Amino acid sequence: MDTNTINYAVYLVTDNTPAILGSRDLCEVVEASVRGGTTIVQLRDKTSDTGAMIEMGKKLHAITRKYKVPLLINDRIDVALAVGCEGVHIGQDDMELSAARKLLGPDAIIGVTVSTIEEAMVACKGGADYLGIGTVYATPTKTNTKNIIGAAGVRDILQAMADAGYDHVKTVCIGGLNAENLQRIVYQSEAPSKKLDGVAVVSALVAAPDPEAAARNLSQLFNSLPPFVKQSSAPKAETVDAILKLVPDVVKEVARGKPLSHNMTNLVVQNFAANVALAIGASPIMANYGEEAFDLCKLGGALVVNMGTVDPDGLQNYLKALRAYNSVGQPVVYDPVGAGATTLRRSAVKTILTHAYLDIIKGNEGEIRTVYGIDGHDSVQQRGVDSVSELEVSQKAELVRKLASREKNVVVMTGETDYLSDGQHTFRIDNGHVYLEMVTGTGCVLGTTISAYVAACPGDKLAATVAALLHFEIAAERAAERRDVQGPGTFVPAFLDELFKIRKETSEGRVGWLKSAK
Ligand code: 3NM
Ligand code: MG
The missing domain is CATH 3.20.20.70 (Aldolase class I)
Known part of the structure; x- marks a missing residue:
């Protein structure tokens, strides 16, 4: 032999x-x-x-x-x-x-x-x-x-x-x-x-x-690839221009296909997340019991696992649901809320990373740093679930790129500027408004938004994520600029309206809102 x-x-x-x-x-x-x-x-x-x-x-x-x-x-x-x-x-x-x-x-x-x-x-x-x-x-x-x-x-x-x-x-x-x-x-x-x-x-x-x-x-x-690796025959959009060109189609596709956004999320944001999903044209379901995922994963939608109020039972439910979605190849968005805040959360992050494939990881700087450091590379102690920024611009872009490359997925780091990468192409988005930081759960509902977009456009998760971020953040800018909006309280209903209006305008072929993309 x-x-x-x-x-x-x-x-x-x-x-x-x-x-x-x-x-x-x-x-x-x-x-x-x-x-x-x-x-x-x-x-x-x-x-x-x-x-x-x-x-x-x-x-x-x-x-x-x-x-x-x-x-x-x-x-x-x-x-x-x-x-x-x-x-x-x-x-x-x-x-x-x-x-x-x-x-x-x-x-x-x-x-x-x-x-x-x-x-x-x-x-x-x-x-x-x-x-x-x-x-x-x-x-x-x-x-x-x-x-x-x-x-x-x-x-x-x-x-x-x-x-x-x-x-x-x-x-x-x-x-x-x-x-x-x-x-x-x-x-x-x-x-x-x-x-x-x-x-x-x-x-x-x-x-x-x-x-x-x-x-x-x-x-x-x-001898074959896992179901979550989508072999798309269409070439992926790789430049800013190519991605921007795709955005209207993705926005329309969400409105047309009404993808299921299955949220396993915390009590604080359930209602808000469901309303945001409806505003962008998706079909929300709030189901935190893992067993249900074996049926729900077959409906062509995406799963959001938001660790906002994680406990050991919750973790087992996440794992069941992640397994179900991974097994059929439907996308998963992971939001490691407060990842570095406690020992329990750090250990939950590690368990989730070793037992699932996560198509998208979305978090603030502290969360993304913790997720990256989980393998013992470098770790940060986070205070509470709020965002604190310590990294330089180039470090942020590099961190996001390295995590995406390691996990073979798309990573989004939110902040005043958002960074996102699929390990090869890294982009920054400067849209958004400070009111988003003054309302609870906006980060979580961004996860919901991304889930609907990735479900609608599974062949190009990076472009789908860019579309979700632009829709979300330009809606926030438009809402904040309205005369009837005086602060975070009046901002929320206006934000839902603007999410809805951007979807409606785009479906009718009016894409002027995209000119605000930066
Ligand atoms: N060697 P199963 S683990 C024989 O880590 C053996 O070196 C291991 O069994 C090692 O496929 C192992 O049933 C047992 O999990 C593997
Ligand atoms: Mg031996």
Whole structure:
């Protein structure tokens, strides 16, 4: 077997414990899964005697050879030698890589478990053929894991490998992967110049009711993009002019399509958010119970998760809803209100980032800085939920760009000037009015507005977000300039009116309001 052409896509790690294998025969389970599309198998057995392990290894090797897939043995170089299989997988506490190589020779496949950049560098330098990167998620299958690193941790390791010139070393990730999260993890863990070669699973195959079907499914999922990555055939608008040209169409499309804006938001702004959604022509629903999202996500709309009054139950509801929307690829807007204010909120941000794909993240400077710093890059203590600005203009634009690039999404940082980016193109918008800061919930209802726009224009989320911001902020300017508006109290109804009027004018082909865009 040529070690350069090994396919790591669906990597099965065996487990013969009753909790996972049940009363089934391991050989039958492995054969079914290889028939379905498993591309590489590792015999992992922490309890059997050497003789029994060699016997099982020989049986499995007869099967894997028939299907031309490699068999590796976990930890036990002696067993691998006795079986005569293709290689071994060694952990950080097992035999040294150099010693294993000496015993097995240059043609054997040797993989190493790593959970940090340092471990990855050592293994690559030592000549590992592939790395098993983990633990991605805590898993009942292996409880003595050292580091739970999420997709973000995998991505950092892949990036470090590429930076150090180890592109040729193959990689799989492991820990808690299954059919539901596989595509998202693979997508989110992709570094700019290196991506995973496969995913390693135990229970998703060994405990599957039908291992052949499960392997076929994992293989298909690994080889396709997640539903939330919209492959639009139309070219995306990339310049200010091109985006501005698109804005009227997007405003019209919201009014025409009446997309559902599903708000999981705080008590303070529910009423305001629903009224804003209606004014721009969207169809609002306020539903904070996660279970409902499994029905609502099928209606072609978008979800807003607004962390305004988060509690542990609320967090579980968000996660359910995010999973539902991610699974059908309908967009999600995340508003990490007060992200840095408390330990609970910081931890909620981290949980949400590791368990969901967020099409749009919208927040003020402190919130965006906290979300960016969540991986341990840099973190800020925020006071309350109000916005404070500490960064220079160029730093703000760079922060937004870097977060969007890392999360492969669109990030909006609101303030006197708003910054938004998809990681490649970064724009600033100077519209708006101070009254927006004197009324509660305007930031939250901007999230609602963006959700409707992205639902209406999923192929170009950046352009949709620009359209939402312009509609919203120019409406605020027009309202504030009205003679009947004397302060924040009279501003609110006038603002709703102007949102409505801009929508109506645009639908009738009158787009003069866009001239105020700056
Ligand atoms: N190694 P499941 S996690 C065997 O982090 C193993 O190195 C891990 O099982 C590591 O796919 C793990 O059922 C178990 O979550 C993975
Ligand atoms: Mg081990």
